[in-house]
Amino acid sequence: MKSISIIHGDITQADVDAIVNAANPKMLGGGGVDGAIHRAAGPELLRACFAIEAVNGVRCPYGDARITIAGNLKAKYVIHAVGPIYKKFVDPRAVLISAYEKALSLALENDCQSVALPAISCGAYGYPPAEAAQIAMSVCQQPKYGALEIRFYLFDEEMVAIWQQEQASGVVVE
Ligand code: AR6
DSSP states (O other): OOOEEEEESOGGGOOSSEEEEEOOTTOSOOSHHHHHHHHHHOHHHHHHHHTSOOBTTBSSOTTOEEEEEOTTSSSSEEEEEOOOOGGGOSOHHHHHHHHHHHHHHHHHHTTOSEEEEOOTTSSTTOOOHHHHHHHHHHHHTSGGGTTSEEEEEESSHHHHHHHHHHHHHOOOOO
16 A cells, blocks of 8 residues: 555646546536646646546536546546535435545556545535545545556645544545
């Protein structure tokens, strides 16, 4: 098992093979971490997203992920993962688990060794951070992702404390 680390900072600065974005199904940018990633990556990223086939405007369903080039970022890839809007789903937990799993699986399939992850769904999508941290950490601790070096980039100190507490508890939830 490689390391899982928690960093207080801006994910656009991550020096990793793949940066995971907390995207929306249209995949054409937005606010929060999505906006920051598109600003830092430049217009090439938007063009790459636009090139992904859309079905009724949906390029990536909730709980799924898509991979693109990373434009001006240091990373080789951006993996766009779409978490649940917490209040709109009957089972948001399953959708968040799926978003993390699809993102990490895409990283492995594309021979990435290191991945940066944000707190998917914990901003505009309103997921309670403690439960999200438990999900994020337990997915990342699954043996099938053991070849990846995983770094969580969290934007504020409160989120860092929540993630650290979850990591220290070491409980793997199925
Ligand atoms: N680096 C790391 N984390 C960040 C950064 C950054 N540069 N900027 C914000 N965060 P959000 P969501 C944190 O809202 O809840 C977008 O408009 C932020 O503090 O970015 O999945 C998309 O287009 C929060 O803890 O993502 C979608 O429409 C976390 O990243 C929608 O928001 C996630 O917050 C997705 O909502």
